[in-house]
Amino acid sequence: xxxxxxxxxxxxxxxxxxxxLPPHLNPRHHPVVYSPGYSPASWPEKHAFPxxxxxxxxxxxxxxxxxxxxxxxxxxxGHVFSPVPAPPADLLSPPHDADYVERFLSSSLSPSEAATIxxxxxxxxxxxxxxxxxxxxxxxxxSLALEFGLSSSVAGGTHHAFPGRGSGYTVLNDLAVAxxxxxxxxxxxxxxxxxxxxxxxxxxxxxxxxxxxxxxxRLLTLSLHGADNFPLRKEESTWDVPLPTGAGDEEYMAAxxxxxxxxxxxxxxxxxxxxxxxxxxGEDRLGKLSLTPGGLRERDRxxxxxxxxxxxPCACVVGGGYNRDLxxxxxxxxxxxxxxxxxxxxxxxxxRSSS
Ligand SMILES: [Zn+2]
Numbered sequence: 001x002x003x004x005x006x007x008x009x010x011x012x013x014x015x016x017x018x019x020x021l022p023p024h025l026n027p028r029h030h031p032v033v034y035s036p037g038y039s040p041a042s043w044p045e046k047h048a049f050p051x052x053x054x055x056x057x058x059x060x061x062x063x064x065x066x067x068x069x070x071x072x073x074x075x076x077x078g079h080v081f082s083p084v085p086a087p088p089a090d091l092l093s094p095p096h097d098a099d100y101v102e103r104f105l106s107s108s109l110s111p112s113e114a115a116t117i118x119x120x121x122x123x124x125x126x127x128x129x130x131x132x133x134x135x136x137x138x139x140x141x142x143s144l145a146l147e148f149g150l151s152s153s154v155a156g157g158t159h160h161a162f163p164g165r166g167s168g169y170t171v172l173n174d175l176a177v178a179x180x181x182x183x184x185x186x187x188x189x190x191x192x193x194x195x196x197x198x199x200x201x202x203x204x205x206x207x208x209x210x211x212x213x214x215x216x217x218r219l220l221t222l223s224l225h226g227a228d229n230f231p232l233r234k235e236e237s238t239w240d241v242p243l244p245t246g247a248g249d250e251e252y253m254a255a256x257x258x259x260x261x262x263x264x265x266x267x268x269x270x271x272x273x274x275x276x277x278x279x280x281x282g283e284d285r286l287g288k289l290s291l292t293p294g295g296l297r298e299r300d301r302x303x304x305x306x307x308x309x310x311x312x313p314c315a316c317v318v319g320g321g322y323n324r325d326l327x328x329x330x331x332x333x334x335x336x337x338x339x340x341x342x343x344x345x346x347x348x349x350x351x352r353s354s355s
Contacts, residue, residue, distance in 0.1 A: 010187045011143035013091075014136050016082040023148045026079065027350050029341035031144040033081045033153040034058050037133035040126050049118060049169045051130075053321065054155045056330035061154070061337055075337075081144060083136035083153075085129065087177070091139070095180040095209055096172060097164035104128065104171055117166040124171075131171050134158065138174040138273070138317055139181055145315035146182070146189060146271060149349050150308055152340050154333075156317025157275040159195075159203035160231065163212065167205065168230060174317070175273050176209035179219045182271060190313075194269035196260065196303060197223045197237075199277025199319040200287045207235035222263040224256055226280075226288045239263050245288045249295030252280065256299065260306055272307045276300055276336035277319025278329070285322040293332065300339040308343055316340055 007018065016035075023031045038054035061075040093101045103109050107125035109117075114124040137153040144151035159175055160168035179193040197203035202225040210219040220238045227242035234240070241259045243252065263269075280299075282290040291299070300316075307314040316336050323329040344350065 008147055010185060011140060011147065013088050014083050014140035014143060016084045019079045019081060021076075021079045023144075024350055027345065027348075029075065029079070030344040030349065031081055031141075031148055031151040032061075032075060032079075032337060033083055033137045033141045033144065033151065035083050035085075035133045035137055035155075037085060037129055038137065038155040040130050043126070044123075047123075048322070050322065050326055050329060052326060053329050053333060054318070056326050057318065057333040058154045060330040060334050081140060083133060083140045085136065086132035087136045087139055091177060091181050092135070092172065095163060095176050095212060095215065100164045101172070104166075113165065117171055118169045119171070127171060131158075135172060135174045135177050138178045138315070141315040141317065142178045142182055142271060142273060143188070145313035149352060150304070150314050150340055150344055152316035152337050154318060154337070157199060157277060157319035159197055159199060159206045159275060159319075160201070161205045162208045168201065170205065173205050173209060175203075175206050175275065176215075176219065179273060180209070180215060183215065183218045190270040192218050192220060192267060192269045193271050193273060194220045194222065194263055194267050195273045195275065196263070196307070197221060197225075197275040198256070198280065198299065198303070199275050200226050200280040200284070200289055201230050201277070201320060202234050202240070203237060203275065204231045204233075204235040207237040210238060220263065220267040220269060222259060224252070224259065229286070229288050238267065243289060246290050248282075248290040249292055249298070252289070252291055252295065253298065253302070256302065260303060264307070264310060264312070269312060271313045271315070274303055274307070274314055274316045274336075275319040276303075276316055278321040278332040278335070279319070281323075281332060283323060283328075285324060286320075287322070293335070296332065297335050297339060300336045301342070304340055304343045308347065308349075
């Protein structure tokens with residue numbers, strides 16, 4: 001294992017391997033976190049949740065030549081951070097209920113609980129390793145953002161998981177676990193964490209976590225979502241912005257800009273977790289909004305640029321996306337990583353990291 005000399009100790013519980021090129025010597029892109037464990041080795045091809053999309057997105061990022069200010073961006077697999085297969089067990093509960101975590105890890109959730117999540121039969125046991133790898137990845141991304149200012153993980157955003165139950169293809173809530181770890185650990189310089197949730201579905205599970213006594217006023221949530229989309233019963237986020245069915249680029253950005261500004265002004269977060277779900281696209285099977293790929297790119301560029309421009313560390317995760325064309329879906333999920341890399345280059349963030 002090679003640990004970057006610039007990396008502080010609080011990242012080490014989540015770090016399996018550092019890249020051969022450390023962030024402060026990498027003018028091309030920000031710290032990216034990826035594990036082959038994000039996608040299970042086998043998964044039913046016709047399942048409504050496209051589990052291969054994490055591996056597909058990383059392949060896309062590694063193979064596609066994308067024009068940039070300083071030549072093509074290709075993510076060298078040797079230049080990414082690898083998370084450990086599972087976070088330390090005591091980080092899962094709290095904030096999750098210990099009984100729920102234990103029953104999930106031992107594959108003893110009831111059939112109705114598994115059905116509510118959307119992973120019936122033996123699928124619920126198949127997602128245990130990937131769920132743990134994903135949480136490790138989000139915690140590592142948050143620690144890298146706190147160190148280097150900006151990061152992304154090629155998974156994450158399981159925002160429908162509540163403290164004691166899962167829902168909507170999400171079992172444990174990586175955003176809540178990562179935020180809780182940062183807030184509770186005195187060695188981590190983040191007393192308040194803002195989740196900017198732009199997945200088209202409301203971040204109902206994360207909102208429920210934000211009301212736990214130990215997280216109240218410290219885990220803050222901003223959710224822009226389709227008013228008529230899942231979940232039908234909405235929770236109360238710190239800031240909710242419901243959008244009408246069919247809303248397009250212009251309407252979306254007009255709602256996003258003041259809402260983000262308000263959340264940052266009023267919330268004064270020490271770090272942002274950005275859920276960059278692509279299911280707000282018009283081409284998405286479940287989305288009900290009408291964003292174009294150009295609009296999505298503008299959205300990601302605005303959020304990352306605004307947050308980083310205010311000096312707030314920003315860790316990005318991929319969130320939801322349900323295009324049946326998996327190549328296209330990978331291309332759309334790549335956008336947030338490309339936009340983060342663009343901000344990294346334009347603001348020369350690697351220079352800031354080298355001190
Ligand atoms: Zn979604």
